[in-house]
Amino acid sequence: MALLEIKDLHATVGDREILKGIDLTVEAGEVHAIMGPNGSGKSTLAQVLAGRELYHVTGGQVTYDGKDLLALSPEDRAREGIFLAFQYPVEIPGVSNMYFLKAALNTIRKHRNLPELDAMDFLERIREKMTAMNMDQTLLNRPVNAGFSGGEKKRNEIFQMAVLEPRLAILDETDSGLDIDALKLVAAGVNAMRSAERAMIVVTHYQRLLSEIVPDYVHVLADGRIVKSGGKELALELEAGGYAALGIQEEAEAVGKA
Amino acid sequence: MTAVAEQIGNWLEQFTQQEPAEPWLQKLRDSAFARFTELGFPTTRDEEWRYTNVAPIARANFVGQAPGLPSNVPVASLPEIDREHLGRYAPQNAFVALNTAFLRDIAFVRVARGTVVVQPIEINHVVSGQAGSLPHAHPRTLIVVAPGAQCTIVETYKGTGHYFTNAVTEIVAGDGAVIDHYKIERESPEAFHIATMQVSLGRSANFTTHNISLGGALVRNDIGATLSEGAEATVNGLYLVNGTQHVDNHTVIDHAKPHGSSHELYKGILDGHASAVFNGRIIVRKDAQKTDSKQTNKNLVLSDDAVIDTKPELQIFADDVRCTHGATIGQLDAESLFYLQSRGIGKAQARSLLTQAFAQDIIDRIKIPELRNQLEKVLSEKFHEHGNY
Numbered sequence: 265m266a267l268l269e270i271k272d273l274h275a276t277v278g279d280r281e282i283l284k285g286i287d288l289t290v291e292a293g294e295v296h297a298i299m300g301p302n303g304s305g306k307s308t309l310a311q312v313l314a315g316r317e318l319y320h321v322t323g324g325q326v327t328y329d330g331k332d333l334l335a336l337s338p339e340d341r342a343r344e345g346i347f348l349a350f351q352y353p354v355e356i357p358g359v360s361n362m363y364f365l366k367a368a369l370n371t372i373r374k375h376r377n378l379p380e381l382d383a384m385d386f387l388e389r390i391r392e393k394m395t396a397m398n399m400d401q402t403l404l405n406r407p408v409n410a411g412f413s414g415g416e417k418k419r420n421e422i423f424q425m426a427v428l429e430p431r432l433a434i435l436d437e438t439d440s441g442l443d444i445d446a447l448k449l450v451a452a453g454v455n456a457m458r459s460a461e462r463a464m465i466v467v468t469h470y471q472r473l474l475s476e477i478v479p480d481y482v483h484v485l486a487d488g489r490i491v492k493s494g495g496k497e498l499a500l501e502l503e504a505g506g507y508a509a510l511g512i513q514e515e516a517e518a519v520g521k522a
Numbered sequence: 523m524t525a526v527a528e529q530i531g532n533w534l535e536q537f538t539q540q541e542p543a544e545p546w547l548q549k550l551r552d553s554a555f556a557r558f559t560e561l562g563f564p565t566t567r568d569e570e571w572r573y574t575n576v577a578p579i580a581r582a583n584f585v586g587q588a589p590g591l592p593s594n595v596p597v598a599s600l601p602e603i604d605r606e607h608l609g610r611y612a613p614q615n616a617f618v619a620l621n622t623a624f625l626r627d628i629a630f631v632r633v634a635r636g637t638v639v640v641q642p643i644e645i646n647h648v649v650s651g652q653a654g655s656l657p658h659a660h661p662r663t664l665i666v667v668a669p670g671a672q673c674t675i676v677e678t679y680k681g682t683g684h685y686f687t688n689a690v691t692e693i694v695a696g697d698g699a700v701i702d703h704y705k706i707e708r709e710s711p712e713a714f715h716i717a718t719m720q721v722s723l724g725r726s727a728n729f730t731t732h733n734i735s736l737g738g739a740l741v742r743n744d745i746g747a748t749l750s751e752g753a754e755a756t757v758n759g760l761y762l763v764n765g766t767q768h769v770d771n772h773t774v775i776d777h778a779k780p781h782g783s784s785h786e787l788y789k790g791i792l793d794g795h796a797s798a799v800f801n802g803r804i805i806v807r808k809d810a811q812k813t814d815s816k817q818t819n820k821n822l823v824l825s826d827d828a829v830i831d832t833k834p835e836l837q838i839f840a841d842d843v844r845c846t847h848g849a850t851i852g853q854l855d856a857e858s859l860f861y862l863q864s865r866g867i868g869k870a871q872a873r874s875l876l877t878q879a880f881a882q883d884i885i886d887r888i889k890i891p892e893l894r895n896q897l898e899k900v901l902s903e904k905f906h907e908h909g910n911y
Contacts, residue, residue, distance in 0.1 A: 315864070358876075
């Protein structure tokens with residue numbers, strides 16, 4: 265049984281249809297890249313999978329680990345092992361990073377019938393992961409993402425992923441706004457998490473992230489549909505010929521950026 | 523008898539039941555009571571009371587004055603030099619007059635010239651309303667801080683059952699005095715709480731107050747501060763209302779002389795059918811050039827049935843000043859909620875986390891660590907208990 269199976273998924277925001285019939289199957293252990301021009305629906309797909317209420321699913325099914333994913337609340341999806349690394353991580357003044365992450369980890373652990381961690385055990389557990397992401401310990405006491413640089417926010421997302429250990433990670437344009445060093449660091453963090461039990465969906469506009477996180481499959485999304493699927497070489501084709509080589513007009517699509 | 527005459531009749535009975543006092547004090551009480559009968563309780567036709575209906579207080583039959591604090595001093599024993607401060611600052615409205623009419627004992631603090639009192643001075647008012655009785659309490663506080671002196675004051679109001687607290691606090695800050703003041707209102711859910719605080723700031727005096735309103739059925743806070751040259755006033759507040767609670771915060775910052783500055787930040791969290799009022803008046807007198815004043819009121823409204831009325835009132839008669847004000851009324855941020863939920867945190871917990879974060883901004887400004895911790899605990903219990911706060 266596939267870990268994730270998306271069938272003919274349609275979604276709207278307001279009265280505008282953005283996803284117009286997506287089909288995608290992801291097995292445990294696989295890394296799928298979803299590429300496409302701005303406005304093709306990449307971010308919408310990521311947010312719909314995580315349960316954002318802003319988008320209305322108007323048709324189709326999503327089965328995750330044998331369950332009807334669309335029937336689950338966002339928090340239950342997270343507890344079942346879905347993690348979305350946000351394109352624009354939200355700043356939450358007044359809630360410390362440490363409090364937030366400990367609360368998140370303990371809710372998920374509870375759901376997995378694991379004992380909750382106290383502050384000491386929690387710190388112990390995350391120290392190594394912080395170092396790996398080159399994150400300063402002082403970030404823990406700062407409010408969630410507040411005053412973080414763009415790169416710090418993205419690293420914080422991957423750090424959270426490392427702590428929460430999801431079964432399906434969805435990375436939404438994690439490469440955007442990163443310089444090459446930050447990109448390598450983030451990619452190394454992601455690669456360290458690749459395993460036979462874990463699947464990943466990597467949403468990106470550019471090929472450069474995919475030379476660091478090498479996918480098993482590449483799908484091209486245009487106007488709310490997957491128009492082409494292939495192996496990792498498809499990303500290189502796109503890099504060489506652009507979306508135009510596939511007959512996709514980028515300018516026209518850019519208008520509909522969600 | 524008319525309704526008004528009847529209300530006053532009840533209070534007359536209470537008033538005449540008091541033990542007679544020394545002539546000077548009796549005179550003060552008598553004239554205050556005369557003033558009260560003349561004014562009567564305000565109604566919503568009074569602009570100052572437009573959004574706060576005190577009819578439940580006016581109509582109630584209060585029986586017996588609640589005992590004062592054991593640490594209070596009889597007003598009669600107040601040194602003659604300090605008597606002159608009594609009633610000199612507080613506005614002469616009906617509630618202040620009623621408080622003075624029942625003046626018996628007083629929480630009195632005097633800090634001598636240049637003295638720095640490090641330990642916070644705590645003034646705890648507790649009223650217990652027994653079944654069948656409806657006590658009224660008129661806590662009176664006088665704080666005289668001499669030039670160059672410093673102190674920290676924490677006033678706490680608590681109680682059980684039905685009762686009416688009608689507090690008056692007068693604070694006199696001498697030139698260069700520094701006062702850090704806190705008022706924590708945690709009255710019983712049935713209590714009526716009316717409080718008037720008036721502060722007189724000398725040259726370059728510095729006064730900070732944090733006004734935290736958590737309890738009570740009907741609460742009104744009037745805070746007034748008059749600033750001399752170069753004085754600085756920080757007036758912050760936090761109000762949390764739920765159920766059918768009503769909290770009204772009226773502030774008047776009066777810049778009488780040049781180079782004064784005032785900072786005001788009030789934050790409110792409203793749920794259920796609760797209502798709140800914020801009315802912030804800033805007066806900048808003709809002489810008060812170079813005044814720097816900022817006022818902000820932010821409200822988090824968590825239910826469709828909660829009501830907030832917020833109103834800035836700027837009266838500026840000087841031309842070289844900087845005065846800014848702003849008010850916001852909003853709900854919890856949907857994106858922040860989703861972010862927390864997407865990490866496994868349940869919706870109810872995510873809501874209470876974000877609500878607490880909104881209040882934390884005020885709590886973080888409290889300089890006494892024990893008080894900060896205590897309030898954090900109270901708030902977290904409050905948010906937890908209501909779940910969908």
